[in-house]
Amino acid sequence: MSIPENFAEESADLEREIERKGVILDIDWNDDAQVQALARQAFHCHLGATGCDIDDPGQRARVELFAIAQLMLEVMTKSADNGLQVHGGPAWKAFARALWREKEGANATTAAPADNQPET
Numbered sequence: 259m260s261i262p263e264n265f266a267e268e269s270a271d272l273e274r275e276i277e278r279k280g281v282i283l284d285i286d287w288n289d290d291a292q293v294q295a296l297a298r299q300a301f302h303c304h305l306g307a308t309g310c311d312i313d314d315p316g317q318r319a320r321v322e323l324f325a326i327a328q329l330m331l332e333v334m335t336k337s338a339d340n341g342l343q344v345h346g347g348p349a350w351k352a353f354a355r356a357l358w359r360e361k362e363g364a365n366a367t368t369a370a371p372a373d374n375q376p377e378t
Contacts, residue, residue, distance in 0.1 A: 265337035265344045272330045273347040279323035280349055283316065287352040297356035300324045327353060 279285075286292055303324055312318045330346055337344045346354065 263336065263340075265333055265340070265342055268333045269330060269337075269344045269346050269350075272326055272333065273350050275326050276323065276330070276346070276349045276353065279319050279326065282319040283323065287349045290352075290356070293352050293356045294359065296320075296323075297353065297360040300327065300357060301360050327357065330354075 280287060283296075285296060299320065300323075303321060312321055327350075330350055334344060334346075345351075
């Protein structure tokens with residue numbers, strides 16, 4: 259017998275961790291430019307990348323924040339798959355909006371040129 263997941267509790271726990279990492283990193287979740295820069299870093303962070311060194315406490319907090327964001331997305335996906343809708347708090351929403359904008363920006367730069375635009 260499986261134990262039902264409490265998606266709302268999980269998302270609240272993840273929100274608290276996002277807030278904690280924000281304190282460590284001195285992130286103002288209301289500063290769109292700062293949060294957007296953080297989202298940009300999230301998209302470029304991978305093993306061996308500059309600025310993703312987990313031996314540095316600040317960088318470790320940043321990488322952990324990116325992992326927490328991935329977990330939040332998984333919780334939201336699982337909850338939706340189960341017919342439930344959960345929401346993160348203000349820190350998550352600010353970061354999620356910035357991640358979405360970053361993704362959209364990346365998609366725009368890789369999109370094929372329009373028929374009436376010359377290729378460069």
